[in-house]
Amino acid sequence: MGLEITRTEEVLATLREHAKRITAPKRAVVEVLVSADDHLTADEVTQRVQQLRPDVSPSTVYRILEELDDLALVVHSHAGQAAAVYHLAGRSHGHVTCENCHVTFEVSSDVFDRLSRELKSTLGFVLDRHHVALSGLCAHCQG
């Protein structure tokens, strides 16, 4: 509500700062992302957007998500070969996905700290905690 409207306007303001045009499809995509509590695939975003504006095309949604991603306003991650999932940036966290039931969990960023340090010192590799979801089996799907 109040907070969500504010968050939406913040994102749109950032777009404007970067000389991007504010259009109806962009408003809709941002609103969907702001009001989403979980991670959405591009297809899910498209479906929700189309409930409000039925003629917004999937390719437009992809282009908008890419634009938001470039500006670091949203983050996407890949779990296995499945569709990528998107959410608003802000909280720093990683992702873990169950290979069996495909539920995705957020993992606090700190959990990756030690791993991150170790990769940096052994390989010089800087870990991107957002971009890929680790996989495994959730508590429910074991055994």
Add this chain to the structure above:
Amino acid sequence: MGLEITRTEEVLATLREHAKRITAPKRAVVEVLVSADDHLTADEVTQRVQQLRPDVSPSTVYRILEELDDLALVVHSHAGQAAAVYHLAGRSHGHVTCENCHVTFEVSSDVFDRLSRELKSTLGFVLDRHHVALSGLCAHCQG
């Protein structure tokens, strides 16, 4: 050479134990995997196989890789939305891929130990260290 032939025969023997038939395409795929020093995409495996046996089809390679995967003789992992990479099972390790130059590094399994323990205790989640490659920037591509 000697060792590689042995390894190839070991894999084929395991196939036989599981009542799988030993065919020319399977021999070729296994030989390619045995002699590969790095991780190969299905397409790379297909190309190498076709150097020896030009009429082996990509779909057959996929089916053979899947069969070997089911028997835990090979392991595959996904890096972002790119093609999956395959290699013979055996060594236990994770993967880390550079978002910029797409080089994949192997990371000793121990590096994941603490992360693995933490996921288990906080979420009850059992990490699969093989299945997904973490991403980030390699030493060469930073800055």
Add this chain to the structure above:
DNA sequence: GTCAGTGCAAACGGTTTGCATGTTT
């Protein structure tokens, strides 16, 4: 002889792109 394994070609799902049109600035 039987059935698993194969080649081919077509389908698939997620994503990207070319182009003509529409809309923001």
Add this chain to the structure above:
DNA sequence: AAACATGCAAACCGTTTGCACTGAC
């Protein structure tokens, strides 16, 4: 008016599948 954003449809890439045929057992 100019530049950018959009819709549509087609292309794309990695992967999977249906089917008739071949070849291992």
